[in-house]
Amino acid sequence: MSVDYGQRHGAELAAAAKVAQRLGAVEHRVVMLDLGQFGGSALTDSSLAVPDAGVKGEIPITYVPARNTILLSLALAWAETLQAQHIFIGANAVDYSGYPDCRPEYLKAYEAMANLATKAAVEGRKIKIGAPLIDLPKKEIVKLALELGVDPAETLTCYQPDAEGRACGACDACRIRKTGFADAKIPDSTRYRR
Amino acid sequence: MSVDYGQRHGAELAAAAKVAQRLGAVEHRVVMLDLGQFGGSALTDSSLAVPDAGVKGEIPITYVPARNTILLSLALAWAETLQAQHIFIGANAVDYSGYPDCRPEYLKAYEAMANLATKAAVEGRKIKIGAPLIDLPKKEIVKLALELGVDPAETLTCYQPDAEGRACGACDACRIRKTGFADAKIPDSTRYRR
Numbered sequence: 574m575s576v577d578y579g580q581r582h583g584a585e586l587a588a589a590a591k592v593a594q595r596l597g598a599v600e601h602r603v604v605m606l607d608l609g610q611f612g613g614s615a616l617t618d619s620s621l622a623v624p625d626a627g628v629k630g631e632i633p634i635t636y637v638p639a640r641n642t643i644l645l646s647l648a649l650a651w652a653e654t655l656q657a658q659h660i661f662i663g664a665n666a667v668d669y670s671g672y673p674d675c676r677p678e679y680l681k682a683y684e685a686m687a688n689l690a691t692k693a694a695v696e697g698r699k700i701k702i703g704a705p706l707i708d709l710p711k712k713e714i715v716k717l718a719l720e721l722g723v724d725p726a727e728t729l730t731c732y733q734p735d736a737e738g739r740a741c742g743a744c745d746a747c748r749i750r751k752t753g754f755a756d757a758k759i760p761d762s763t764r765y766r767r
Numbered sequence: 768m769s770v771d772y773g774q775r776h777g778a779e780l781a782a783a784a785k786v787a788q789r790l791g792a793v794e795h796r797v798v799m800l801d802l803g804q805f806g807g808s809a810l811t812d813s814s815l816a817v818p819d820a821g822v823k824g825e826i827p828i829t830y831v832p833a834r835n836t837i838l839l840s841l842a843l844a845w846a847e848t849l850q851a852q853h854i855f856i857g858a859n860a861v862d863y864s865g866y867p868d869c870r871p872e873y874l875k876a877y878e879a880m881a882n883l884a885t886k887a888a889v890e891g892r893k894i895k896i897g898a899p900l901i902d903l904p905k906k907e908i909v910k911l912a913l914e915l916g917v918d919p920a921e922t923l924t925c926y927q928p929d930a931e932g933r934a935c936g937a938c939d940a941c942r943i944r945k946t947g948f949a950d951a952k953i954p955d956s957t958r959y960r961r
Contacts, residue, residue, distance in 0.1 A: 646836045689867060690877075
C-alpha cells in the first residue's frame with residue numbers, strides 16, 4: 574500500500590508500483606489522502622524549500638506532521654479487512670534525519686495501541702508491525718537490496734526528483750543514500766539528473 | 768474536525784457543522800478520506816445491512832476497521848500543525864456497542880503512541896487525548912447536553928438517517944440513545960421519521 578498524500582512528485586508512487594510488480598505482490602493499492610491540507614512540511618507544501626545544506630541534529634522541515642501514524646493507521650484498516658496480521662514499514666532509525674516516527678520506541682507504542690484498537694486483535698488476531706530496515710545503516714540496506722535482487726536504480730529516496738524520477742543528488746535523503754553506497758564500496762546506480 | 772469517510776449519509780457532517788457553529792468554533796474542517804475502499808463495515812458499505820435486532824454482546828458489523836485510529840491520526844496531524852496539544856473525541860465506553868476503539872485503555876495507548884510520534888511531543892509539547900463522554904452513561908450525556916445548552920434535536924446518533932437527517936429509531940445507535948432519554952426522564956426531542 575502506498576499513499577498519494579500530496580507529496581511533491583509522483584515518482585515515489587511509480588517506483589513503489591514497479592518494485593511491487595517485480596516482487597510479485599498480489600496488489601499494490603494507492604490510497605488518496607491529501608496531507609498537504611494540514612500544511613507544515615516542505616514535502617507537501619511547494620512554497621517551502623527542501624533543504625540541501627546537509628543533515629543537522631534537529632528535526633528538518635521535510636518532517637510531515639504525524640505522517641507515519643497516518644500511514645500505519647490506513648494500513649491497519651486494510652490489514653484488518655484482509656485478516657492480515659503483519660504490517661511492514663520501511664522506517665529507518667540509523668543515519669536518519671531525526672524523524673520521531675522512525676524510532677523503534679515509536680513503532681513499539683504503535684503496535685501496542687493497534688492491538689487494543691481493532692476487532693481482529695480483540696478476537697486474538699494480534700497485529701505485528703515489522704520494520705526490517707529499522708536497525709540497518711544505509712550501507713547495509715544497499716548490500717541487502719543487491720542480495721535480494723532489488724535494483725537500486727528502480728527505487729527512490731530523493732525528496733525532489735524530476736519528472737523522469739531522477740534524483741537531485743543534493744537533498745538530505747540523497748546525501749544519506751550516497752554515503753550508503755560509498756560506505757558499502759558499491760557503485761551508485763541511482764539515476765541522478767546532475 | 769470531521770471526516771467525510773464515505774459514511775452512508777451526510778447528515779452527521781451537517782449536524783457537526785451546525786453544532787460547531789453554535790459553539791463558536793473558529794473552524795470546522797472536513798477531511799475527505801474514503802474508508803469504504805477498505806470495506807468490511809455496514810457503515811461504509813451499502814450492500815451490508817445495518818442491524819436493528821438489538822444490542823448483542825459481540826462487536827457489530829457497524830464497526831469500521833481502525834476508524835478511531837485513523838480519525839485520531841488525522842486530528843494529530845492537524846493539532847501538530849496548529850500547535851494544539853488537546854484532541855477531544857466523543858468516544859463512549861458505557862452503553863457502547865462493543866467497539867474496541869472506544870475503550871479507555873485504547874485511548875490511553877493512543878496517547879502514549881502520539882507522544883512518541885510527533886516533533887511537537889519530542890520538543891516538549893505533549894499531546895492529551897480527551898474523551899469527556901467516555902465514562903458517562905447515555906442518560907448522563909443527555910442531561911449534560913441540556914445543561915450545556917446543546918439541543919439534542921441538532922445532534923445525530925442514527926446510523927441510517929433519511930435525507931432530512933431524521934433518525935430511523937430502530938438501529939442500535941437509536942436504541943441506546945432512546946434508552947438514555949427514557950432513563951434521564953427527559954422528553955426525547957430527537958427527530959424521528961417513524
